[in-house]
Amino acid sequence: MVFLIAGCTFGRPELYYPSGITLNPNTGDIYVSDSSNNRIMQYRYPYESSWGTVVAGGNGYGYNNTQLSNPVGLYFDSSTNSLLIANKDAHNIVRWVLGASNWTLVAGSNNGIQGTTSTLLSFPNDVILDSMGNIYVADGGNSRVQFFLAGQSNGTTIAGVTATPGGNAILLSSPSSLVLDRQLNLYVSDTGNQRVQKFTRL
Structure with a gap:
């Protein structure tokens, strides 16, 4: 069987070029890189709704530490309750602690170089x-x-x-x-x- 977890089949889609996905093994929640919307979406287990919550980014395309720039790969780090994000167009890897309003730099440039x-x-x-x-x-x-x-x-x-x-x-x-x-x-x-x-x- 196939179940819709995120986005929608008809009407206005919530996701725009989703490209990365990771799982919180403790809760079952999934996180999706909504790349062209420059944000990360959370979908809570047991996925009773296909509408998610923005947990990182969502403040437009840009290089400051409240924005993401075409985020792609994702990894959930259970030891810090955070997401590692391959922030592609900013040429960096950032850490976004769940519940925080900004990222911290892990690798690469903090100004898009x-x-x-x-x-x-x-x-x-x-x-x-x-x-x-x-x-x-x-x-x-x-x-x-x-x-x-x-x-x-x-x-x-x-x-x-x-x-x-x-x-x-x-x-x-x-x-x-x-x-x-x-x-x-x-x-x-x-x-x-x-x-x-x-x-x-x-």
Whole structure:
């Protein structure tokens, strides 16, 4: 069976290009990146209504810390009751604590600057955490995956080569989504190459 959880089938849609989704495993609530509306929506379990609540952004497109700019990938961090958001057009990863009115910077620029250095990002598509709080970012515009130790803003490239898209075994092209398994092997949706790559933990 199929159930409508978010948005609508007919009439005025609530969502506009939804692109990311994450789950709060403690409550069952889901969070959706409503990308073209520059906001994150919450849908409460047991999803009795397909109308959600804005929990992040919703203040127009922009780079200040109350706004989002084409948010895409999402990750719910249960240890801090917050959302990590790949804030794509702002070239950063931000943390939005549920109930707060603004984000704090996790990685990348806080004023919309993109770049190829270890502290900058370019159109990040996804973000995930491991059990130690380390952060992994699909840095789409740089065709790489960046690894940030917990609490650090200086990243290390662990997959791909910075600003070098390609199709051989060590290169990526516009990576868009990330998953870790229990052994911390990394799976990358290598969108530009029409494939999924596995990178084993060193």
